Amino acid sequence: MAKQARERRIIHVDMDAFYASVEQRDDPSLRGKPVIVGGKPNSRGVVSTASYEARKAGVHSAMPLAEAWRRCPQGIFLPVNGRKYREVSGQIRQIFLTYTPLVEPLSLDEAFLDVTASGAIFGPAASIGHIIKERIQDELGLTASVGVAGNKFLAKLASDLRKPDGFVVVPAEGVQDFLDPLPVERIWGVGQKTADRLHRLNVKTVRDLRRLELAHLKHLFGVLGGQLYELARGRDERPVESERETKSIGRETTFGADVGERDFLESVLLELACDVGRSLRKEKLKGRTITLKVRYADFHTLVRSRTLAEGTNLDDVIYSEACRLFQAIALKQPLRLIGVSVHQLANQEEGQLSLFADEREDQEHLARVIDKVREKYGAQSIVRARLLGPTDKKREATAPAVPGGPSQGRGLSGTEVNGRVQPAVRKGPGERGNGIPPGPE
Numbered sequence: 001m002a003k004q005a006r007e008r009r010i011i012h013v014d015m016d017a018f019y020a021s022v023e024q025r026d027d028p029s030l031r032g033k034p035v036i037v038g039g040k041p042n043s044r045g046v047v048s049t050a051s052y053e054a055r056k057a058g059v060h061s062a063m064p065l066a067e068a069w070r071r072c073p074q075g076i077f078l079p080v081n082g083r084k085y086r087e088v089s090g091q092i093r094q095i096f097l098t099y100t101p102l103v104e105p106l107s108l109d110e111a112f113l114d115v116t117a118s119g120a121i122f123g124p125a126a127s128i129g130h131i132i133k134e135r136i137q138d139e140l141g142l143t144a145s146v147g148v149a150g151n152k153f154l155a156k157l158a159s160d161l162r163k164p165d166g167f168v169v170v171p172a173e174g175v176q177d178f179l180d181p182l183p184v185e186r187i188w189g190v191g192q193k194t195a196d197r198l199h200r201l202n203v204k205t206v207r208d209l210r211r212l213e214l215a216h217l218k219h220l221f222g223v224l225g226g227q228l229y230e231l232a233r234g235r236d237e238r239p240v241e242s243e244r245e246t247k248s249i250g251r252e253t254t255f256g257a258d259v260g261e262r263d264f265l266e267s268v269l270l271e272l273a274c275d276v277g278r279s280l281r282k283e284k285l286k287g288r289t290i291t292l293k294v295r296y297a298d299f300h301t302l303v304r305s306r307t308l309a310e311g312t313n314l315d316d317v318i319y320s321e322a323c324r325l326f327q328a329i330a331l332k333q334p335l336r337l338i339g340v341s342v343h344q345l346a347n348q349e350e351g352q353l354s355l356f357a358d359e360r361e362d363q364e365h366l367a368r369v370i371d372k373v374r375e376k377y378g379a380q381s382i383v384r385a386r387l388l389g390p391t392d393k394k395r396e397a398t399a400p401a402v403p404g405g406p407s408q409g410r411g412l413s414g415t416e417v418n419g420r421v422q423p424a425v426r427k428g429p430g431e432r433g434n435g436i437p438p439g440p441e
């Protein structure tokens, strides 16, 4: 076990105060100032990223914005510009991919790289790590902290040790010297509760932790105990998992209150289908299998699929197939969730032969034009009649009678990429534009 851990070379790159740094880079007037990315100070959200200047005032990520405002009234509060950060994240990723295909992003601003096999071309892991750090600085004007070690656990600890602008290499023979003085809280899986229990046993550092025998640790903490035993010795066998190919693209909505009206649900389906179609076209993908997922009020979940003769990325096709599947399902209870996804994906250039190629090309062309208009003027610039018609009345009719009561169509939804649904707070289909749910008049 220890042998393999010694052989692998893993780099962890973590951007410093990423969102805030991007904003400061792009607007020199923000440099040296306490920048707080997350939204308006009087809004209900939390801080996404605080610049180091704001951190000095006690602001940190995940803190309610109102609290950040109290601690740092001179702070410059900015909205989250997700599109920009994703774009920069993509540029950073391109730098990583120069050195290895084994890149595992943890978020927009950090990733693991396995450079074990890259040594023959690019030299030792430490110099690859150094070059990456320099390139991020030179080409993108941003600082990153970099850790280089024999596994993910150690590399992540290393990148965090001298933040910001840190660069720490843990040599194979120096693992224990590196780990021993660290507080146990630095070990993965040690939260406040576990830390408290360890402290009561007079275990404060990793060195202290190593005194506890495996059986004792397992007795105290179960599975986590075994993990602590290994990590305290710097052992971590988890591989760097590069993103697998996109297997499906999907979208789902969880309602704030369960919904039983077919009309309304079909209009939600249309919106979800349009979202999925847009994502597919953006990724230049087409899929052959359309899947509908519904979850009843009692959490019972049904999944139904249809496979087409050829792949599609057209909203109308996705919608009509999803609708057919939906119509075959009995609404024995109202739904708490509905979702559409498309599987069996391939590049859109593949499989162009079709009897109706011309007609389809026209439709695809139109879909791309609509996407562009929406990109430029906002998602609501072109709204289908189906989404405006009688269902709007339905929404009013089903809107909460009591202010603050449950409202339909509000809720969480998620985007599914790589077969995983990534939940994201999103306006439900009942809300349009201003974010105010339809209320009684």
Ligand SMILES: [Mg+2]
Residues within 6 Å of the ligand: 014, 015, 016, 017, 018, 109, 110
């Ligand atoms: Mg970071």
